[in-house]
Amino acid sequence: MPRGTTKLRLLSTAADLLHRQGYASTGLNQVLGEARAPRGSLYFHFPGGKEELMAEALSGAARGITELLERTLRDAPSAEVALYLIVDYFCDQLERSQFQKGCPVATVALEQSAVSDPLHAACSQAYTAWEALIAGRLVREGIARPRADELAGFILASIEGALILCRAHRSTAPLERVGGELRRLLTRKDDA
Numbered sequence: 001m002p003r004g005t006t007k008l009r010l011l012s013t014a015a016d017l018l019h020r021q022g023y024a025s026t027g028l029n030q031v032l033g034e035a036r037a038p039r040g041s042l043y044f045h046f047p048g049g050k051e052e053l054m055a056e057a058l059s060g061a062a063r064g065i066t067e068l069l070e071r072t073l074r075d076a077p078s079a080e081v082a083l084y085l086i087v088d089y090f091c092d093q094l095e096r097s098q099f100q101k102g103c104p105v106a107t108v109a110l111e112q113s114a115v116s117d118p119l120h121a122a123c124s125q126a127y128t129a130w131e132a133l134i135a136g137r138l139v140r141e142g143i144a145r146p147r148a149d150e151l152a153g154f155i156l157a158s159i160e161g162a163l164i165l166c167r168a169h170r171s172t173a174p175l176e177r178v179g180g181e182l183r184r185l186l187t188r189k190d191d192a
């Protein structure tokens with residue numbers, strides 16, 4: 001087996017578990033078992049233990065969403081279409097996971113970012129990057145930078161909040177409603 005494979009399995013497994021069940025409900029024995037990794041490998045690769053493993057796994061999961069947002073916001077013909085595609089992606093993910101997976105960052109931010117500096121940093125960096133990507137697209141649509149920054153924060157907060165409601169209600173309806181309202185907001189550029 002190539003060197004680093006165990007570390008990648010640990011990170012992948014930890015990211016998936018964080019996404020589905022959060023930090024507090026994810027135990028190291030569960031990560032080791034699902035990753036098929038020996039106990040000693042955890043502390044070899046992550047001397048800081050669970051917190052270090054989970055912070056790195058969360059950063060990796062956030063990078064995946066960042067890449068999705070970059071592609072979608074760059075390639076979509078308009079911000080409205082990009083928003084539709086992003087909402088559609090998350091609705092599909094929620095349904096395929098039977099509402100176990102919304103946003104991995106939101107799950108951890110709600111339970112750990114106030115008490116763990118490494119997890120706080122991972123959450124804050126992800127949200128900052130996502131907001132900047134959204135604002136950048138809005139600027140390319142002709143919205144002035146200060147207003148684009150405000151709207152990007154509003155859009156991100158709306159989607160993140162809707163993802164939490166979707167999981168609570170086991171329905172994509174909250175995200176679909178939010179997506180529709182945000183698209184209507186973006187079509188009124190004079191008001192935006």
